[in-house]
Amino acid sequence: MTANILFAARSELWAEYETPLHAALDAAGLDCRLATEMPPETVDYIVYAPNSAVQDFAPYTRLKAVLNLWAGVEGVVGNTTLRVPLCRMVDEEGLTQGMVEWVSGHVMRHHLGMDAHIVNPDHRWDPVAPPLACDRPVTVLGLGALGSACARMLRGLGFAVTGWSRSEKRISGIRCLHGDDTLATALRGAQVVVLLLPNTPSTQDVLNASSLALLAPGAFVVNPGRGALIDDDALLAALDSGQVAHATLDVFRIEPLPKDHPFWAHPRVTVTPHIASETRPPSAARVVAENVRRGERGLPFLHVVDRDAGY
Structure with missing residues (x-):
């Protein structure tokens, strides 16, 4: 038939x-x-x-x-x-691989401090080497197909990776936490946080003023998941205070991102047009x-x- x-x-x-x-x-x-x-x-x-x-x-x-x-x-x-x-x-052939490449590329960009070397109009000579990946704790929020694949890649690059999900997951070599009562533990002291959670009522604004304050000072935020996962105003305040050194954002509450949105003009924000994975x-x-x-x-x-x- x-x-x-x-x-x-x-x-x-x-x-x-x-x-x-x-x-x-x-x-x-x-x-x-x-x-x-x-x-x-x-x-x-x-x-x-x-x-x-x-x-x-x-x-x-x-x-x-x-x-x-x-x-x-x-x-x-x-x-x-x-x-x-x-x-x-x-x-896994297309969507997952594309996300792994985008996430690992931007995490490495922040980890190595590449922006300061790519754009250096004052020709500053500042020979400070970055830490090794094993000394840079990374937290991946969301351990579905995309989050798990990214967590494994980052672990393979040497990062100390903590993964957090709403339900229990087990991934070799990665500290996996689950449930609302462990979210603070997952975020506390993270120098990089990658957001790959779905957009549900329970995950909206998962990064807010309180949770951003748990990150290591000068942390990096990388969001290819969903725009609603972040409280925009709280992130802008954390960027202005230096609590967050830079945010690379691929997804937004309104897309295309309105031309007058503060993210466009902020010197510590990188906007990419929802291209992390297609x-x-x-x-x-x-x-x-x-x-x-x-x-x-x-x-x-x-x-x-x-x-x-x-x-």
Whole structure:
């Protein structure tokens, strides 16, 4: 029986995904019809972006699963009309590798003090070597697929890494803490903090005036996770006081970041335009195809979202 797959995302993405999705579905030996429009009652799977036109899932009476193209699901997880499994995008080939490269690059940039050498208009000769990575404690908030991969890479580079998550995780070589009562322990004395938590009511403003004060003076903040994880005003105050030496931010509460936002002009803030990690169509298509294959064979889907937890 042919499985009908609706591609529900911005129209310009169809040109990028059509060929890779067909190739991945064919390689998986699946008999599928893939299109951007089809009668709702005939749809078996929706390849989905939360900013698509599809917001009411009730008409999709034959639907087996919604396969998200993004790692983040906060834009759809609360949709009460969605009553089938929602699978987030976990793509180790593309999404995860891209995040690992971005995070490790910016952590190393701050660790080595590269900015002072790249931009040095006064030609200052200041031969002060950075500490070794083992003497620079790093905390990674969030130990999902992306956070765990970044924590492992940073540990491999020699950093003393503490990971914190809401539920228990175990990663070799990394001190793993979990639960609200250990967050302060995870942050206390950290010289670098990397935020890779999902955006849920319990994680919003996880970095605020109180938690920023726990970091080592002159710490670095690196946020490729979600903009709502940081209290912007508290971060700006910590930057002005020197409690935080620099913040590299890839995500924001409003995107694109408004041109008059203080982050743009602050000398201790680096803004990157939500590029830390992007879904790559060829590898993402293979993830989608594997979940369709599982659904057609009655196997459990991969990366199913816990609706109560929000991720």
